Amino acid sequence: MSEHIVEITEANAQALLIEESFKRPVLIDFWADWCGPCKSLMPILEKLCNEFNGAFLLAKVNADEQQMIAGQFGVRSLPTVMLMKDGQPVDGFAGAQAEPQVRELLEKYLPKPWDLQFNQAKALIEEQNFKEALPLLQQAHKDSSAQANISIALADAQIELKRLSDAEDILKSVKMVDQDAEYQNVLAKLELAQAAGKIPEIEALEAELKAKPEDKETSYQLAVQYSQHNYYAESLALLYKILQSDLNFKDGEAKKIYTDVLAILGKGDPLAVEYQRKMYTLLY
Known part of the structure; x- marks a missing residue:
């Protein structure tokens, strides 16, 4: 039995x-x-x-x-x-x-599968382990069809990990009826993080790239800065664009940083999975 x-x-x-x-x-x-x-x-x-x-x-x-x-x-x-x-x-x-x-x-x-994932993520968040909580929250968000309380927790974790654009997209998707006090707290946290701005080096490179959007050297330098300050999604997007036109840019340094960022994110991270697939299409 x-x-x-x-x-x-x-x-x-x-x-x-x-x-x-x-x-x-x-x-x-x-x-x-x-x-x-x-x-x-x-x-x-x-x-x-x-x-x-x-x-x-x-x-x-x-x-x-x-x-x-x-x-x-x-x-x-x-x-x-x-x-x-x-x-x-x-x-x-x-x-x-x-x-x-x-x-x-x-x-x-009975609890739904996403409830179990959400509870596991909350336990990790209590330990300030946002990196390991993130894939659990992303899976729970997907499985629950973007249940509001999970969406808000996901956005909060993304803010902690400096994925501000991702957090903004998630918060925008929360329906008006679900925009409770917790939502307002996380939104305020996002606005503060955005107002704090990026470091001067990043801001200068962003302005330079805006003026010369096809400049691979500027893109590369900005991608390096992004990676060093945990803006991994932004870094990978720039590096991938560079590698699409020159897989061996700067004697392979661009590809090395790309793979380093993937390693930092870890195998289970959805962002890493997405860019691993993109790299695979370039290589094969």
Whole structure:
């Protein structure tokens, strides 16, 4: 039997039915040996429990042997299934149900994959580890179809990592109705970061490049400055443009800095993945 499937007795009922439900949902299955529908339902519940891999606890109560527990929960027929959350029954059904109906009930209360990613990211952010939090937030943002609270957290992490243009794009995508106090805080943080400006060397090179947009030497010098001050997206964009026209620019130095920036970002970073693919198209 899986560690996420338990038999309930009076000795463990309080701990497993009530206290455990504050940590994760507990699905209680009241059954009996003589009950035919119980025997058809139980494999469905066990299959889903194994599939969800610990997202909920399946608690099996033999109603004949544990009559006091069945009575306390007001069980009148078998099978009866109840879903416990935070110490209270929140949903359930009586009688056998097909797998799609049971799955639908569970999915209303179980955390979504992006919730788990978001929680992992928040734990990393508490440790000021924005670099490792970023890919988790980006994946959660994608999987949740840009859920507002995830979008705001993603923008905040991007600001910390000096990806100001990315943060601005994300914040612009948040709907007006979702622009709460946290959104306003992150927006103010972005505006302060933008107002602080870049260092003089970068500003001077940006002005020079604006006047001579096709000057590879200026582009290269600006890309170097960007990379040294953690403006990785901007650096890679300039370097890629240079490498498109001259793969061996400055005796390979442009390509070396390009690969160095990819290494700093790490293999799982979506920005790194994007520019690794672009480099691949240039090489092959």
